[in-house]
Amino acid sequence: MPEKDKLIWLFFRFSGRVSRAAYFLAGLLLAIVQAFLLYRFTLVPEDSTAGQGWAVAFWLVMVVAIWSNIALSVKRLHDIGKPGIIAAALFIPIISIVAFIALCLIPGNPGPNQYGSRPNAPAGT
Secondary structure: OOHHHHHHHHHHOOOOEOOHHHHHHHHHHHHHHHHHHHHHHHHOOOOOHHHHHHHHHHHHHHHHHHHHHHHHHHHHHHHOOOOHHHHHHHHOHHHHHHHHHHHHHOOOOOOOEOOEOOOOEOOOO
16 A cells, blocks of 8 residues: 555544554644644734634644544544444543543554454555
């Protein structure tokens, strides 16, 4: 699978499994991009054209980041043998922090499970 396809699978697809390290690092990358855009937005004068541009960029990235976080969490849940619907808990503010930490710490199933043969790969590979 080409690198571009691997990144699209990691951030946007729901099939397969993802390891603790990949989940943490991908989540960290998303958080850094969001923080950078928010930082840039705070540097420009209020009601300026540049401020509006940074605000639009921030909100577009937020929509993509929400989708990506859900996709990552579903695959991480698959790695521990749980159904992806549990990722809905990410929309509950306090639980989302606890869920992220738990998904970073709970080890995945060794060997194949019903969601894929190995971590960090789409189902069926």
